[in-house]
Amino acid sequence: MTAVLETPPTVTTTVDARGSFCPGPLMELIRAIRESQVGDVIAVLSSDKGSKLDIPKWIEKAGHRLVSLTTLDGYDEIVVQKAR
Amino acid sequence: MQRIVILGGGVGGTLTANLLARKLGKRIDRGEVDITLVDALGAHVYQPGFMYIAMGGEREQRLSRPERSLLDAPVNLVVDTAIRIDEGARTIVLAGGAALPYDYLVLATGCRIVPESIEHFDTEAEHFYTAAAALHLRHALDAFTGGRIVVGIAAMPYKCPPAPLEVAFLIESELRERGLREKSEVHFCSPIGRAFTIESVSEMATPIFAEKGIELHTFFNVDAIDPERKVVLSLEGEELPYDLLVLVPPHKGQQLVIDSGLAPAPGGWLPTDRHTLRVGGRPNVFALGDATDLPLSKAGSTAHFEAPVVVEGIVAAVEGRQPAGKHATYEGRVMCFFEVGDGKGTLLRFDYEHPPTPPEPNAIWHLGKIVFNKTYFHTVPRGRV
Ligand SMILES: Cc1cc2nc3c(=O)[nH]c(=O)nc-3n(C[C@H](O)[C@H](O)[C@H](O)COP(=O)(O)OP(=O)(O)OC[C@H]3O[C@@H](n4cnc5c(N)ncnc54)[C@H](O)[C@@H]3O)c2cc1C
Numbered sequence: 267m268t269a270v271l272e273t274p275p276t277v278t279t280t281v282d283a284r285g286s287f288c289p290g291p292l293m294e295l296i297r298a299i300r301e302s303q304v305g306d307v308i309a310v311l312s313s314d315k316g317s318k319l320d321i322p323k324w325i326e327k328a329g330h331r332l333v334s335l336t337t338l339d340g341y342d343e344i345v346v347q348k349a350r
Numbered sequence: 351m352q353r354i355v356i357l358g359g360g361v362g363g364t365l366t367a368n369l370l371a372r373k374l375g376k377r378i379d380r381g382e383v384d385i386t387l388v389d390a391l392g393a394h395v396y397q398p399g400f401m402y403i404a405m406g407g408e409r410e411q412r413l414s415r416p417e418r419s420l421l422d423a424p425v426n427l428v429v430d431t432a433i434r435i436d437e438g439a440r441t442i443v444l445a446g447g448a449a450l451p452y453d454y455l456v457l458a459t460g461c462r463i464v465p466e467s468i469e470h471f472d473t474e475a476e477h478f479y480t481a482a483a484a485l486h487l488r489h490a491l492d493a494f495t496g497g498r499i500v501v502g503i504a505a506m507p508y509k510c511p512p513a514p515l516e517v518a519f520l521i522e523s524e525l526r527e528r529g530l531r532e533k534s535e536v537h538f539c540s541p542i543g544r545a546f547t548i549e550s551v552s553e554m555a556t557p558i559f560a561e562k563g564i565e566l567h568t569f570f571n572v573d574a575i576d577p578e579r580k581v582v583l584s585l586e587g588e589e590l591p592y593d594l595l596v597l598v599p600p601h602k603g604q605q606l607v608i609d610s611g612l613a614p615a616p617g618g619w620l621p622t623d624r625h626t627l628r629v630g631g632r633p634n635v636f637a638l639g640d641a642t643d644l645p646l647s648k649a650g651s652t653a654h655f656e657a658p659v660v661v662e663g664i665v666a667a668v669e670g671r672q673p674a675g676k677h678a679t680y681e682g683r684v685m686c687f688f689e690v691g692d693g694k695g696t697l698l699r700f701d702y703e704h705p706p707t708p709p710e711p712n713a714i715w716h717l718g719k720i721v722f723n724k725t726y727f728h729t730v731p732r733g734r735v
């Protein structure tokens with residue numbers, strides 16, 4: 267039996283919103299979503315502490331897919347797939 | 351001769367010019383320093399008054415003064431539009447054809463509204479971000495006899511963050527006074543997950559929405575307006591029907607700073623150091639007011655508290671020393687009145703480190719805002735407060 271490892275989807279666009287404050291990172295993500303196609307994957311980098319709470323809430327409300335949320339050195343990386 | 355050029359004769363530019371003229375008066379007299387302010391209109395407009403054209407009997411004529419009348423005598427005024435900043439040649443190219451050289455540049459060009467970026471905004475949505483639009487909204491309210499009013503924010507950032515909340519509260523009060531409340535619904539939509547960007551202000555405002563029976567819709571980013579069905583649609587997939595739609599239009603920085611390579615497209619907000627107010631690490635270019643990308647309210651009061659820091663930065667450079675004293679750096683100080691309707695208001699006072707703790711709304715802060723509006727031309731641009 268082979269373990270099937272789900273490969274993370276390739277990031278289409280990276281939005282570097284580090285240094286920007288609420289609601290900057292969310293607004294940057296929204297702009298990227300507007301400009302993307304369904305299926306595209308967007309990575310948002312944010313150093314604002316509110317983003318890791320606010321952005322996943324927005325993703326859920328807007329019906330997209332939260333691929334991952336990783337805390338890195340001084341910032342969070344939130345990966346989203348445009349689902350509709 | 352050291353030449354200081356200030357672009358924009360709004361709150362930030364006018365106050366900066368006057369404070370510089372006072373600090374550098376002797377050098378100006380000796381012909382060592384020259385201060386020139388460039389403004390496209392040659393008039394200084396008190397924009398907070400627009401809201402009162404829609405909601406409080408204010409008139410457009412009372413909201414504008416000739417820029418020359420607000421500037422100290424030593425400041426030169428050029429009424430023209432800057433069309434290019436040539437950083438290599440250190441000159442400003444004006445629409446009239448002249449080129450204005452500078453050693454120090456202050457960007458106080460404010461921002462602009464772009465309602466045209468949303469289809470049907472111009473014909474379907476009311477707003478109050480120009481005097482004419484505010485008067486149009488007043489007429490629409492006068493003609494309103496009941497139905498669904500949707501007040502919202504089309505995009506962030508925008509000028510005067512409390513303004514749309516204030517308008518929703520004031521409209522709701524007005525409907526009660528006119529006996530139309532029973533026949534009406536009031537909805538408010540916010541692009542983010544709460545009523546207001548700053549959490550403590552959101553906590554203050556959210557119960558007021560509930561008390562007044564205004565339905566709050568969060569994470570509502572306007573995507574489209576359908577004029578046939580009279581609904582506003584959100585990117586998140588919701589739709590709100592309206593009889594009267596009042597939306598803060600999207601805002602952008604000036605095309606001039608994008609075209610000149612100082613601010614990134616599409617937003618056009620100048621990358622500004624939060625403490626020194628220098629632009630993109632340049633030692634001789636400063637920005638203040640609505641033009642910056644700082645994470646603060648785009649408010650006249652922000653420009654008001656930033657101006658002395660820009661002035662200290664330039665005066666120190668002219669005098670060949672480091673900025674010193676209480677205006678050596680900007681700490682994010684902002685102060686805004688906030689109307690909640692029924693003759694009451696509150697006050698938001700904060701800086702980078704201290705979020706606002708708004709007092710319980712009362713009549714004093716409402717009157718404070720009215721007095722401030724009436725005395726503005728004698729105080730703020732002239733550096734008297
Ligand atoms: C409805 C409304 C309500 C508001 N309420 C409040 C409030 O209650 N409290 C508060 O503090 N603030 C309030 N504000 C915000 C306040 O008016 C602005 O934040 C303030 O005017 C910003 O000052 P500024 O100097 O940055 O820009 P502005 O005052 O907008 O001035 C910019 C100037 O630059 C000039 N300019 C632009 N481009 C060029 C160019 N290329 N060449 C030459 N000149 C140029 C323009 O003509 C203008 O005179 C409100 C605004 C609105 C619209």
